[in-house]
Amino acid sequence: MSLQERDIMGGLAKGLSVIETFTAERPRQSISEVSAACGLDRATARRCLLTLAHLGYADYDGKFFTLTPRVLRLGTACLATMPLPQLVQPLLDRLSEQLGESSSVSILDGADIVYVARAAQRKVMSIGLMPGSRLPAYCTSMGRVLLAGLPEAAVGERLSLAPLPARTSRTLTDPKALIAEFARVRLQGYAIVDQEVELGLRSIAVPLYNSRGQTVAAMNVGVAASRTEADEMIRLYLPAMIGVQAELRKLMR
């Protein structure tokens, strides 16, 4: 065993990767499917699944395994440890009501943004968003604000973690163009994304800082493209967003 990996528990790592193989496309999996999905030996995958079932994290009908709501405790254990959601939720509710549009807060995880708080005002997106939901960072306004706050080397690394599909005809997918856009976002202090995630949806985002000036999250306002032009968004939404940004900066550690 290698020097630095002396204290790594293989069983735990394998079990967690087994949980992550369950997705919307594969909600019910047999032992072989799981084994193939995460590259484990069938015997090992079987033991992981039986362990999960024994602990109440999975159900087993003799053939297929499914995850149980108990798994949600793991995720909420994490959300609960974050002070950010509780702190921003009231500010977010007020902002959203004031502007009459949906507003969200997200943080970065790998190449994704993860929603941690949301105040929905009217339904704009076809996909349902809720705390814990994920979207790729490169094509979202919050993602661009968060990536713009990272050192350039780290950005390249994150972009290489996942493919950059063109979600709509307007999606920026060229890494160079994206890096240039991040530089622009860093300078102007906000990001606007115009129907790059989904046609008909525009979004503007600003970074959220803690009291030490570190970027800890991003906040956005999303609006139907038919309601507001892209350049109008700056005038209509940005001032109120900057206000929340300043308020939260005082509250965060």
Add this chain to the structure above:
Amino acid sequence: MSLQERDIMGGLAKGLSVIETFTAERPRQSISEVSAACGLDRATARRCLLTLAHLGYADYDGKFFTLTPRVLRLGTACLATMPLPQLVQPLLDRLSEQLGESSSVSILDGADIVYVARAAQRKVMSIGLMPGSRLPAYCTSMGRVLLAGLPEAAVGERLSLAPLPARTSRTLTDPKALIAEFARVRLQGYAIVDQEVELGLRSIAVPLYNSRGQTVAAMNVGVAASRTEADEMIRLYLPAMIGVQAELRKLMR
């Protein structure tokens, strides 16, 4: 090792229990704290935590461990496998808008209800609710509907899993009274809870069935006590809720 526990992986079980020791009250924990919280040897807890850190599920500053957003992938892996949230969300949005009040869907996990979908209309509760949030089943309208759908033996077991604190002066806490209330709920097909979770909050819930008639979830409408009397809720909200119940029944497998 015993016969049925031959295929249980201790490392996985221990690692998951380590994740669950992180709560809002203990967001940052040292090795010893984790060790004490889940009854593991310090050496074992250390290896679990180092493994989690190595895999990106935790951060380590040399002294304290914190969970990272990556842990959320585990929980959302589960939410994503459930067809229910996607199916009910549009119905819930419509119902909520129609009635002008917040509406939610939840399922049972142990002695808790877990929110899986929510359409917020106005802020009634002091605590923020979102998909993944938990409340004790015994004192919530959705919890009572769900418990009423279980065999009586199972109900007693679930109630004994956790204490039954009186969250307000009106909370039912006597197990016998609760069992009687469940019987009433079962007969009438809905549950009303009047300020037992939180003062100022009333809620009415109905079970949601699949096409085979099994109870798979519960749906509620919550309202400020000052806006609607308890007996008014039946007339104002129940008919629309029954409509959604019938509609969903056709959609669910």
Add this chain to the structure above:
DNA sequence: GCAGTTTTGTGCGAATAGTCAACAAAGTAT
């Protein structure tokens, strides 16, 4: 019905993790 294919379950040796105890380091109280 039967052979071929896929999937699941089970020993066994090799490798790994868990326990316990000792030790070192840091903080606390006296």
Add this chain to the structure above:
DNA sequence: ATACTTTGTTGACTATTCGCACAAAACTGC
């Protein structure tokens, strides 16, 4: 300053788990 507690780390020994190979069972297509 010294003794005492608490905490993190390491090593040795034991027990358990991993992954391979094989056996059994289920599912295919003829």
